[in-house]
Amino acid sequence: MGAYIVRRLLLMIPTLLAIMVINFVVIQIAPGGPVEQVISQLTGVGSDITERVTRTGTSETLAPSASETSTGKYRGAQGLDSDFIKALEEQFGFDQPLHVRFTIMMKNYLVFDFGESFFRDRKVIDLVLDKMPVSISLGIWTTLLAYLISIPLGIAKAVRDGSRFDVWSSMVVIIGMAIPGFLFAVFLLVFFAGGSYLDWFPLAGLTSENWDTLSWWERITDYLWHVTLPVIAMTIGGFATLAMLTKNSFLDQINQQYVLTARAKGLSQGRVLYGHVFRNAMLIVIAGFPGAFVGILFTGSLMIEIIFSLDGLGLLGFEAAFKRDYPVMFGTLFFFSLLGLIMNLAGDLMYTMVDPRIDFEGREV
Numbered sequence: 001m002g003a004y005i006v007r008r009l010l011l012m013i014p015t016l017l018a019i020m021v022i023n024f025v026v027i028q029i030a031p032g033g034p035v036e037q038v039i040s041q042l043t044g045v046g047s048d049i050t051e052r053v054t055r056t057g058t059s060e061t062l063a064p065s066a067s068e069t070s071t072g073k074y075r076g077a078q079g080l081d082s083d084f085i086k087a088l089e090e091q092f093g094f095d096q097p098l099h100v101r102f103t104i105m106m107k108n109y110l111v112f113d114f115g116e117s118f119f120r121d122r123k124v125i126d127l128v129l130d131k132m133p134v135s136i137s138l139g140i141w142t143t144l145l146a147y148l149i150s151i152p153l154g155i156a157k158a159v160r161d162g163s164r165f166d167v168w169s170s171m172v173v174i175i176g177m178a179i180p181g182f183l184f185a186v187f188l189l190v191f192f193a194g195g196s197y198l199d200w201f202p203l204a205g206l207t208s209e210n211w212d213t214l215s216w217w218e219r220i221t222d223y224l225w226h227v228t229l230p231v232i233a234m235t236i237g238g239f240a241t242l243a244m245l246t247k248n249s250f251l252d253q254i255n256q257q258y259v260l261t262a263r264a265k266g267l268s269q270g271r272v273l274y275g276h277v278f279r280n281a282m283l284i285v286i287a288g289f290p291g292a293f294v295g296i297l298f299t300g301s302l303m304i305e306i307i308f309s310l311d312g313l314g315l316l317g318f319e320a321a322f323k324r325d326y327p328v329m330f331g332t333l334f335f336f337s338l339l340g341l342i343m344n345l346a347g348d349l350m351y352t353m354v355d356p357r358i359d360f361e362g363r364e365v
Contacts (some may be wrong), residue, residue, distance in 0.1 A: 004139060004348075005345070005349075008345050008348070009345070012338070012341045013344075015341060016334070016337055016338060016341065017106075019333070019337045020102075020106065020330070020333070020334060020337070021038055021102070023330070023333055024027050024099075024105075024330065026339055027326070027329065027330075028098060028101075033092075033094075033324050033326075034092045034118050034119075034323075034324045034325070034326060036324075037168050053349075076194035081203055092118060093251045102288070105330060109331075109334050111126065113125075114128075114327060114330075114331030114334070114335075115327040115331065116259045116327060117320075117325055117327055117328050118323075118324075118326065118327060118328075119323055119325050120328075122201055124327050124328050124331035124332070125331070127316060127328060128313065128316070128331070128332060128335060129245075131311060131312050131313045131315070131316045132312075132313060134206055134305070134310050134311060134312030134313070135305070135312035135313040135314060137206070137227065138227070138230055138231060138234060138304070138305075138310070138312065141227060141231045142231050142235050142238060143238070143289070144233040145231060145235045145239070146238035146239040146242055147234050147242065147285075147289070149235070149239045149243070150238075150239045150240075150242035150243035150245075151242075151246050151282070151285065153243045153247075154238075154242070154243045154244070154245070154246025154247040154249075154250065154285075155246060155247075155250055155273070156169075157170070157243070157247040158246070158247045158251045158254065159246075159250075159269075159273070159297075160252060161247075169243075173240045173243050173244060174240075176236045176239065176240030177241060177244075179236060179241040180303075181233050181236055181303065182233070182303035182304065182307060183303060184232075184233050184236050185229070185230070185233035185303070185304055185307045185308065186307060188201075188229045188232060188233055189203065189229070189307065189308075192229060193229060201225065201226075201229050202225065202226050203309075204308055204309035204310075204365040205226060205308075205309060205310070206223065206226050206227060206311075207219075207222060207223060207226060208222050208226070229308065230304050230305075230308045231312060233304055233307075234304050242285065245285060246281070246282075249281045249282070249283075249285060250277060250281040251266055252279060252281070253280050256280075258276065259272060259276060259277060262276050263277075283351065286350060289347070289350065294336075294339065294340050294343045302314035302315075302317065302318060302333070305318075306318060315330065316328065316332070317329070317332055320332070
């Protein structure tokens, strides 16, 4: 197992590098970069942007001049001082060739230096650490709730395969799979958060405005009150897929020869199901927990955080992509990709924990 772990860790290096190269090239050549973002905001806020560029010390006279025009390299830059455009390029690092910028970025990432946000005046690592508790909180509660619902439901459906319970529960599962999480989130807001019907839950945020004045017990209650609707909205799609996976896995094992043999020996249904079938059937479900958590944490929470105004990693990534905040985009991409690769390795290790008969040592990576 030790040799397998070392091979997987070494394989992460070219995998992570390939991910970064592809995304770096695609994003860099896409229109609407940070320079274009600044140019598009000059109307009405030009003085603020000019002061920000001036603080970098790249130029002393950066104010846009209507009498001079740019080279036309950037759309909408007509009428701006060419020195101002050049200063913007130097500030954002665009005065360097593409391969030089990528090399510098990856060297900094080796020591986990993700740079500073273009538009927030804060380090990327500080932004991620500030937003991470919100997303991790949603991810943990959603993953646990999805597993707590889907595993018993999947087992019950497998044992009662073809019954009325199986048919009706399958309809619920299909509806859950068909409805997008963000659409269900809007439904919950309209019906239960002061929309057109009930006003049982808060409309936005993860805590109340008087959070600092609450006791520890009131803080727990207030947090659970705020997190209920977002977690329910995120759980819908996850529990449906996992329930069907659990059912199919149990059905596959129930028809195996060793189950027939156990029943022929007179073992009870519960002993056969939970003493023999459970470990084999749950192998793929339990081992997939790390991957499911990463998927929920970094992809499933995006729209939910936006709808419920939760200041987490999903909202941070959305705003960074919208504003072309490259340090935040690439820094979070590197961090999430690395974490995803590590969690995939953790999933393989969980296979051996659930079933010690599995041996990755002699397997080619």
